[in-house]
Amino acid sequence: MNEELITFSTFNHSDALDFGLRVIEIAKKEKLKPLRIRVSIDGDIVFQYLMDGKTSDLWLNRKENTVLKTKQSSMNVFNNQDFYKNIVDDENYAICGGGYPLIVANEFKGVFCISGLEHYEDHALIVRVLKEMKNK
Template sequence: MTKEEVLQLEKELSFQEFNNHAAYQLGQIIVDHIEKNHLKNVRIRIVLDGDIVFQYLMDGKKGVIWLDRKQKTVEKYGHSSYYIYLENEENKTYQDDEKDESLVICGGGFPLII
């Protein structure tokens, strides 16, 4: 996937409105999709207005530090952590952030755009 495709997904996967119940429904959709398609278990966190409104660590996943780092990366840059990763791979734009242990330059975090 290219940076442009990721940016397009960020635009397409936005919401006219979003609340705590919608977060629960979205989280459940993600869990169901992973289980139905036998994908790798993940940690899921949905944050709305600074509050964690959905969080689920699938079997075998422990701890939330990784989620904290992905969340901080998305909040700092307003883009998916995968977009930040691709940009860094191409241009070394976020090279200094690779040393920041509160951030993570890899895929997995996605902005909630309302």
Template sequence: MIRQEQQLRFLSFKNAEALAFARAVEDVIALKNLKPVAVRVVFDDVTILDYRTTGRTSSGWLTRKVHTVLESEHSSLYTFFHSQETPFSQWKDSDEYAICGGGFPLYVNNTLRGVFAVSGLDHEEDHLLLVTALEKVLEQSQKKTSF
């Protein structure tokens, strides 16, 4: 997970990348025939994308996953696997945090600037969906900058 967090970082980030992320999530869901999910992207303390795939209603888990990532500066799945450690152990019974997968830090030039969050599947599947979509977005972003 640490390797993913180190590799899946942006050199620059604009709202268009958030939209590309939602589209990549849609593509992966269609390809793998997954259940509908809720998607949120927070950048510089502003929710710039709040999206539900067809068939998904709201999800309170998104807010909790966002809080977890912002507070820990790691993916929410990282906190799940380190949940016995302080301060994560104190978050288990909190309504503010989600000690489960589906939240991922949005780093720009090695600075935490926001969060990508997905909710609706098993929490480890949420994480995998999120990482797969981020890889697609970053791959496309690198293709654009290489011309």
């Protein structure tokens, strides 16, 4: 099963900051559990924030690795047995929602990650903020 990804014609470090700050704003306003948030572009972490109460970025690493390997959202991997069976036993990957590919001008450029909610809520929050950004 392939998913329709949200793509951008341009996306830079300032956009990554906007993404992260919007996620934080939503988390505070809606009184969500503390989150870990990361945006990487071209292999560099350009935004990362661990809200109070979060100390480890292990889940961010694992979700990011899943997206880097598959070029799909980690939620799509969770829902797709062909991807799932190839990495399910590897502890370097997270087979759950919360990792999402950054596609710029039809090219894979990086990863958005959120961890701290139920995995499907992590995924939904990424999609929500990306749709907001896309529709600006």
